[in-house]
Amino acid sequence: MIPYRLVLFDIDGTLISLPGKAAEVVQEAIYSVLGSSFHLPYQSFSGRTDWEIFRDTVSHYGENPENHPGWSSFCDVYSNLFMQSVNSDHLIVHPGGFELLESLEDDGNFMVGLLTGNIREMATFKLSLAGLADFFEFGAFGDDHWIRENLGPLAKKRAEMISGETFTGSEIWVVGDSPRDVQTAKFIEANCIGVTNGKHSAEELRHAGSPFVVRHLNEVAPVLLNSR
Ligand SMILES: [Mg+2]
Numbered sequence: 657m658i659p660y661r662l663v664l665f666d667i668d669g670t671l672i673s674l675p676g677k678a679a680e681v682v683q684e685a686i687y688s689v690l691g692s693s694f695h696l697p698y699q700s701f702s703g704r705t706d707w708e709i710f711r712d713t714v715s716h717y718g719e720n721p722e723n724h725p726g727w728s729s730f731c732d733v734y735s736n737l738f739m740q741s742v743n744s745d746h747l748i749v750h751p752g753g754f755e756l757l758e759s760l761e762d763d764g765n766f767m768v769g770l771l772t773g774n775i776r777e778m779a780t781f782k783l784s785l786a787g788l789a790d791f792f793e794f795g796a797f798g799d800d801h802w803i804r805e806n807l808g809p810l811a812k813k814r815a816e817m818i819s820g821e822t823f824t825g826s827e828i829w830v831v832g833d834s835p836r837d838v839q840t841a842k843f844i845e846a847n848c849i850g851v852t853n854g855k856h857s858a859e860e861l862r863h864a865g866s867p868f869v870v871r872h873l874n875e876v877a878p879v880l881l882n883s884r
Pocket residue numbers: 666667668669670702703832833834854
């Protein structure tokens with residue numbers, strides 16, 4: 657019998673990219689909620705959760721990130737600004753994603769979900785712009801926990817609740833573009849496929865411990881289908 661498997665997808669740098677735009681909108685939302693003296697402490701958001709970015713920013717300015725009163729306003733302002741200012745023209749939809757998700761759906765032996773640092777609302781919005789939202793019924797998101805690694809067990813738990821199946825680590829695959837995706841996969845003893853659509857090289861992903869690294873999304877399905 658072919659085991660039923662769970663495939664968890666990262667969004668930014670994996671299925672889509674939004675060159676420059678995300679950082680601009682996050683910074684604008686931070687200014688709006690915290691004040692114009694709060695600059696983001698780093699340039700690259702790669703692999704970080706939205707909550708982690710918010711927490712790092714307030715910590716950088718000496719504020720306690722625990723239960724910070726600005727977090728929920730930030731989520732609202734960020735979502736609103738993003739939806740007002742970003743449209744499909746800003747988005748790169750990486751080739752092969754739609755076909756990959758369609759082939760996993762047609763195969764019938766894969767359950768797909770999200771494992772992303774995006775807050776839920778943004779994940780849905782970005783995937784809707786890309787025409788990929790309908791493939792995803794569930795996931796773990798950047799407003800579920802600020803530590804990305806903690807999203808893995810949550811995604812697994814949600815998948816098991818929805819499907820009634822139990823997934824062992826070897827029956828779970830994480831598809832992502834950053835070393836944090838690889839670490840998140842390792843944390844739940846899952847397999848990982850690194851995709852070099854984003855800002856990280858094959859070498860970086862291999863060094864992080866990804867056993868599979870591919871250049872394009874259309875190379876992902878063969879890895880999954882051959883894993884039987
Ligand atoms: Mg990513």
